[in-house]
Amino acid sequence: MKTESPSRSIRVEAAGLSHAGNVRATNEDHFAIMTIQKSVRLGATNLQDTAILDRMGGPEVHIFVVADGVGGTAGGKLASGVAVRSVVEYLAEAVGCVQDFDLDREQTFIDTLSTAVWRGHKRLKEMFPGQGGAATTLTMVTLVWPRAYIVHAGDSRGYFLRNGVLKQFTQDQTMGDDLVDRGLVTEQQARRAGWYNVLSSEVGGVLLPNVGVIDLAAGDTLLLCTDGLAKYVPEDRIAALLAAGSAEEAARSLIDAALKAGGYDNVTAVVARAS
Amino acid sequence: MIQKKVCMVGVYGTGKTSLVQRYVHSIFSEKYHSTVGVKIDRKLVQLGNEAVNLLLWDIEGRSSEQDIPASYLRGAHAVFFVADGTRRETYEQLFDLCRHTRSVTGDVPSIVALNKADLQDQWVLAAADTKKLLAGGFRALNTSAKTGEGVEDAFLWLAQTTLEASLVPDSQPKVRHED
Numbered sequence: 001m002k003t004e005s006p007s008r009s010i011r012v013e014a015a016g017l018s019h020a021g022n023v024r025a026t027n028e029d030h031f032a033i034m035t036i037q038k039s040v041r042l043g044a045t046n047l048q049d050t051a052i053l054d055r056m057g058g059p060e061v062h063i064f065v066v067a068d069g070v071g072g073t074a075g076g077k078l079a080s081g082v083a084v085r086s087v088v089e090y091l092a093e094a095v096g097c098v099q100d101f102d103l104d105r106e107q108t109f110i111d112t113l114s115t116a117v118w119r120g121h122k123r124l125k126e127m128f129p130g131q132g133g134a135a136t137t138l139t140m141v142t143l144v145w146p147r148a149y150i151v152h153a154g155d156s157r158g159y160f161l162r163n164g165v166l167k168q169f170t171q172d173q174t175m176g177d178d179l180v181d182r183g184l185v186t187e188q189q190a191r192r193a194g195w196y197n198v199l200s201s202e203v204g205g206v207l208l209p210n211v212g213v214i215d216l217a218a219g220d221t222l223l224l225c226t227d228g229l230a231k232y233v234p235e236d237r238i239a240a241l242l243a244a245g246s247a248e249e250a251a252r253s254l255i256d257a258a259l260k261a262g263g264y265d266n267v268t269a270v271v272a273r274a275s
Numbered sequence: 276m277i278q279k280k281v282c283m284v285g286v287y288g289t290g291k292t293s294l295v296q297r298y299v300h301s302i303f304s305e306k307y308h309s310t311v312g313v314k315i316d317r318k319l320v321q322l323g324n325e326a327v328n329l330l331l332w333d334i335e336g337r338s339s340e341q342d343i344p345a346s347y348l349r350g351a352h353a354v355f356f357v358a359d360g361t362r363r364e365t366y367e368q369l370f371d372l373c374r375h376t377r378s379v380t381g382d383v384p385s386i387v388a389l390n391k392a393d394l395q396d397q398w399v400l401a402a403a404d405t406k407k408l409l410a411g412g413f414r415a416l417n418t419s420a421k422t423g424e425g426v427e428d429a430f431l432w433l434a435q436t437t438l439e440a441s442l443v444p445d446s447q448p449k450v451r452h453e454d
Contacts, residue, residue: 106350107278107330110315147346150312169311183305213332214312215346 015248022263028069079134086120124204135204228267285357287336293420
């Protein structure tokens with residue numbers, strides 16, 4: 001999937017790919033790339049100054065989501081699909097229909113993004129009541145240039161590449177990370193016990209989403225990915241692949257790299273480049 | 276409900292994230308995680324009859340490569356400065372950080388936390404350093420995100436002062452804008 005859209009003088013080019021991997025029969029990952037824009041567009045005018053009309057078009061809102069259904073539950077594939085669909089549906093209504101969308105009311109906007117994730121969570125809880133229901137990671141970036149708003153739960157990841165340096169802006173929410181952070185176990189003990197494979201926050205389970213903001217610059221590249229990529233491809237390799245070619249080519253090479261590394265898990269990459 | 280944006284500002288590694296984690300979630304992480312961009316947490320505090328929602332913008336620390344981005348500071352109602360009492364340079368940079376921050380936020384209520392007070396054997400700040408802050412008009416106190424010392428007090432004082440500042444009628448006379 002590939003989209004391109006001009007956003008004032010910044011062009012945001014985005015692409016996403018997902019693969020079941022070499023081992024698993026089904027792909028429990030889902031992703032979505034969406035652009036919302038006010039519908040006011042200037043057809044023709046003899047006005048000298050059209051700046052005011054340009055502003056009426058409002059900002060473009062780019063939404064990128066990846067979700068990785070939790071295996072071993074009632075329906076990992078269903079969970080990630082329901083969560084992504086629910087989030088984009090809610091945002092399409094809440095953001096797309098707001099004609100006076102205005103970054104001055106930033107906190108309201110951030111609350112709307114969080115609500116979208118909680119809506120997905122609620123829907124999953126309704127579909128799978130009780131313990132052990134369907135759950136999923138979810139990492140969402142909403143880009144209103146140059147600001148990227150992040151809502152994140154689980155161990156999918158968000159990175160951005162700037163001047164060749166890759167930075168992870170999400171923090172994995174696993175039991176392993178929690179226990180090591182609190183000094184209760186060592187990384188080695190957590191790994192051996194498999195705690196890094198147990199999520200401490202997930203949509204549909206116990207949800208404690210992280211919310212954040214990053215201001216991007218022209219030339220930055222965003223990557224959202226599931227752990228099928230981040231666990232098997234080293235970060236220096238990810239940085240090199242992310243830097244090369246178009247967003248679509250980068251997404252393809254990242255998926256290929258994960259498959260070459262064994263493809264032990266489903267793998268999804270969403271790449272967005274601002275130029 | 277009243278909402279107040281509070282920016283956490285300081286050099287990298289001073290414990291801004293740990294202070295927020297202690298205050299909001301009552302936890303302390305032994306492992307250092309460098310903040311990228313801004314992490315946003317919220318805490319509802321009851322101040323007398325007013326419920327105030329503090330929006331805590333935990334901003335990535337100043338490093339040799341990057342100053343605090345002004346865009347993150349805009350719209351702040353209060354600033355929570357943090358220095359590490361075991362690293363003198365983080366204290367010395369406070370004054371410049373304050374100038375930079377106030378050039379964006381204006382003269383909003385602020386506090387200085389001299390953090391990592393649990394590490395007394397490595398503490399490098401003297402009473403004169405605290406006096407210098409007080410003389411500069413800062414409220415300053417020692418904090419420890421690890422033990423919780425001073426954390427609740429610092430955030431509550433800032434919340435209270437911010438609320439009071441917002442209730443004071445604007446004393447500046449309105450002036451007519453002349454083109």
